[in-house]
Every structure is written in C-alpha cells, then in structure tokens.
Amino acid sequence: MHRIALFLPNWIGDVVMATPAIRAVRAAFPVAELVAVCKPYVADVLAGAPWFARTILADKRGPRSQRLFGVARQLRDAHVDATLLFPNSFRTALIAYLGGSKRIVGFARYARGRMLTDKLYAKTDERGRFVPSPALDDYNRLAAALGATPDHRMELFTTPADDASADAVWQQFGLARYARVVALNPGAAFGAAKHWGCDHFAELARALTSRFKCGVIVLCGPGEREMARKIAEESRSPHVFSLGDAALSLGLTKALVKRADLLVTTDSGPRHFAAAFNRPVVSLFGPTHIEWTETYFAKEICLQKKLACGPCQQRVCPLGHHRCMRELTPAEVFRAAEQLLTRVPLATREVPRAA
Template structure:
C-alpha cells in the first residue's frame, strides 16, 4: 500500500504528527509512506527511515512570484502527487490548502477530520472518509493518530512523541562545536526564547534571571538558540545577564538544530518548535504555556514539566491581549528554575 501524509506546517505541528508514522509502519511494515510538507520544514523529515519520499510545497516562493506562478506551482505539485498512485491519503492539517492537494492527489481513499474538528470547512469537500474525534483525542498528537487508527487498523500503540531522525553529518558537526566550546561531557541546557506569537513569549527579564541563576547557582553555561533577528537580540540580552558565560549558538540548518537538541540534557522554551523537537528526540523539557493549552500541545511523560499560566483566562488562544504583561509575569523564574533543577537531578 502506498500512503501520503499531508501535514504541511508548522514546525511544532509537523513534529506532533510524527507518531502516525510509527502506527502505520507497525500495522504494515511493507507500507510505503510519503509526506507533503512546506519546503522550510522538509529537512526535518529528510532521511527519516520510516518515509519513502518527502514532497515539498514552495508556497512562499510561489506567492512572491505572483498568482500565475502560484497556480503553476500548485498544479505541478498535484501532477507530481498523482503520478505516485497513492492508495490512501491522510489529511492531518484540515484546512483549505491541505484539502486542495488531498482532493486532487488521485487517492481513492482520502481520510480527514469530521466537521467538528476540521480547521476550515472547504477541507470537507476534499475527503471521503471523515473521522470524528472522541474526548480521548484531546492532545494534538492523538488527533492525528485518530486518523491513522481509522484508516489502517491493527497498529501498535506508540510513544507519545516521535520518532524523529537525526542526521549523522549534522550530529558530527554539533559534537565538534560542543567540544570546541569545552562543553563536551558537561550538562547541556538549551534556552530558546522565541516563538511564533507574542502572547506565547515569556518576558525577556525572566529569561535573563533564569540564565543568571543557571550560571551562578548551578555553574551551567546555557546555550541560547534563536531563529530571527529579534530572537538573536534577545539571546544577546540574555547572555549579558550572566556575564558572558552563556553561549549564543550560531544559527545553522534545521538538521543541525535537531542534532543539538538531541545532544542536550534539557531544553527550556515556550510553546515552540524546538521544545516539541526535543520531546520527540527523548530530551527532557520544561515548557511555558500562556495562551495555548499545555494539556493539548505540551510534551507528555515524566521527562517533561509543563507550566501553564495560572490566570483564569488561560488558555485563551489570543494573539493580542490587554492582560499580556500580567499573563507573562504569572509564571515566575522560581517555578521554571525549580522545574529545570528537578529534571536535571532526575
């Protein structure tokens, strides 16, 4: 059987969908599985031992080139998918864009979410097997697994996250860098300030306090990762707070970030891709949740501590809020440091 998974974005959401791979392969080891994903996230899946092929969407480049180029690009991808002769497609995204490729990929069986769980109603026009979610499918990974179970019964229950492939060359480069920084064999704690929404961020001054306590009380030099200019500036400010003892990790490729998080002993961040990648790799995490729901999105298991803002309105899913400052400060440095120390001791 040849299967296509459609989960095009975003980084954390792609990671949350990974358990479907293990389910499908355990149900039928001979199954050939491909994945359709946005080009920027494709390196996360390249070389994955459970995947045959990764198809890339170049949505950003198509839009820059204009409407006609976007139409040509989309049609080219549809032709590429149709040529594969898929028997089954799982639309784990549930929006209009994913529905376009699901509906036109040529697969006779097209599984998607039922009306109560689909993100955008036009997606319903693309699927012919719609799966309702139960109360037990609350976590985002379980929502994806619900489609896998419905489409291909008989799989084996899998770990709550992963599996995620680590590129050997990227891992070698990361280990060389850690050795050059005299960090090989020492506790590696990664702090990742950034995330996609401003209302998900933990205040910069709290990160500075946390980094200073890591250096001063535990003697650990934190590694600061970043993804854009604003996050780089934040990393520099956090580094200054611990007297230059922190390491601002150079921005590299996505496979190199995965390799670093695999080497780490602990990762601290908000509801953001690097935290979810770390969890899928089996690395311990402390995650900070404000407007999103830790029960739905957070890493699960004893190796992870999730801190939810204690306000009565949290989680609210708002991208702007008059209580933003109050919400950010409601999770204290003491709480995060205590969770971090507990996991390091454990």
C-alpha cells in the same frame, strides 16, 4: 496499498507530534512507498528519518510545482492509493482529491467532507464548540482510521551533517568541560504572546550556572539572534553562550537538544524535539492551552499561570499586560529545572567530556 501520501502538519512542533502516527503507518504497510507532502520550512524536521521514500514540497507562494495544481499533478503521476491529511484545511483535501487518491482520510472540517472517503470528527461540547484535546491523539486517530496502531512515543533523527554542526558548537564554546549542559529556547514563531522575557531567561541562566556549575547554550532561529545574544549578555555569566552568531539550521537545533541534559523552552517546536530525543524539558505556557499539545512525556514539567483572561490563544496579548508570561518567575522555572536535573540521569552524549 502500494503508495500512501501523508500531508504533514504546518507547524514544526505538530510535525513532531505526528511522528507516532507516521511510524505506525510505516509499520502497518511495510512494503508501501510513503510520500511526505509538506511546507518547505518543516521538511527538515524529519531529515534522517527512515519512513519516507519521497517528499513533495507544497507552498502556495512557491514555484509552480509547489502550488495547488503542481502538487496534485505530482500525486496523480505517482498513482497514490491513499492519502492521510494531518492539516484540516480545505486546500489539502482539494489537492488530494485532484491528485486522484482512491482513499482520503481526514477530519471533516471547513466544508471539505465531500472530498473525504474516511471522515473523522473533532471533539466538541454540547454546544458544538471544540474541546481542547491533544493534537497527538487526533493524529493517531487518523493513522488508526487507515489501519495502523500508533502509540504516544514521538521520535526524531539527526543527520551526520547535523551532528557535525553540533560538534563544532560544542568545541567552539568548550561545552565538553561541563558535567551538565542546559539549552534555553526563548523563541516562539506563534507570536509575541508566547515570549518569556529576556531578563527572566538571563536570571534563570545565571541561577543554573551558579547552582549546577553547568554550561548554558541559548538557542535561536534566524530572526531571534539578537534575543539570544541579549540573554547571554544579561546573564553576566561566562558559562552562558549564544547561538546568535552561528550558522543556524533546524538540524543544528535538533542535534543540540538531543545532547542537552535539559531544555527550558517556550511553547514552540523545539519543546517537542526534547521529548522526541527523550531529553528532560521545562515548558513555559502563556496564552495557549496545554491540552492542545499534551504529549504524555514523563520527563516534562509544564508551567502556566491560571488567569481569568486566559488561555486566550492570541498571538499578541489583547489586554497589553502579558501577565500570563510576566508573572511566571525565574524562581519558579528554576525549581522545575532543578527537579528534573536532580531526578534524571545525565545525558549520554557522542562527544567527549572534560576530565
């Protein structure tokens, strides 16, 4: 095959979970040109990666070139031999079909089976209901159907600009003077149901700085600046710093996670950054099944309260009590963080430490 298009997942964390499959396709077809097709907001997840020769942006609300027929036209002009569909939507299969791909590999869902040349089927129980199973494994199944041999190792890269931005943050807050730096990620694009309270994060940050004499950096996205500032303020510690006033980017978040000694995070995209950079991570789960996003990462501790009402998979708690996250205490999270910080060696960073 001369040219292979890969439609990337629509969530940041899922793009990371697809990296073993992407890398395997690259290895299986070393002379083929790989084309990434993705939403604009996930494109930077794979910035710096050596796998793709070209990226086609796809957004039904974007300019004409990014809409259905515009993307299909670009694929047709590129003479794509095969297409691998990570998303399960009808729309992605239609774009690949209209794009003239000779071979289309995907899961037969949402009435799109007739457009696929290679149909895969999700795991279901005896009643036909979907069984929670790792998305990473499903992505690998797609790559295997194309002829690749994937593993479970997720992988990301940073660009020189990303690392320079992280250097600036490191210098701004004097983080080189700390033997350890812990990153906290309180955000969750999925919805409020995944949030762990600012007061909980603040208490955790205070305990970490007291026990380990470490620096703590609170990460955030553009819509989470106030949350990050609040956590730093409520920690009442001079060793806790917020990115709330920084020039934010996905690349900066990647670069900061890459050099942290530990990440404590909600079930969101940066959780997978940690595994991709081989950094220890404590992941806080509430309304979502851990099984959907299992990554087989040995340096991860997943915490979740087992309640009769969950996991509900809802963006907002339908019962209004949010117990699955509220009852996950800072003390429990601290114990998990302590376990990883005392078990895993310090990160090797590309920045100087204070003497």
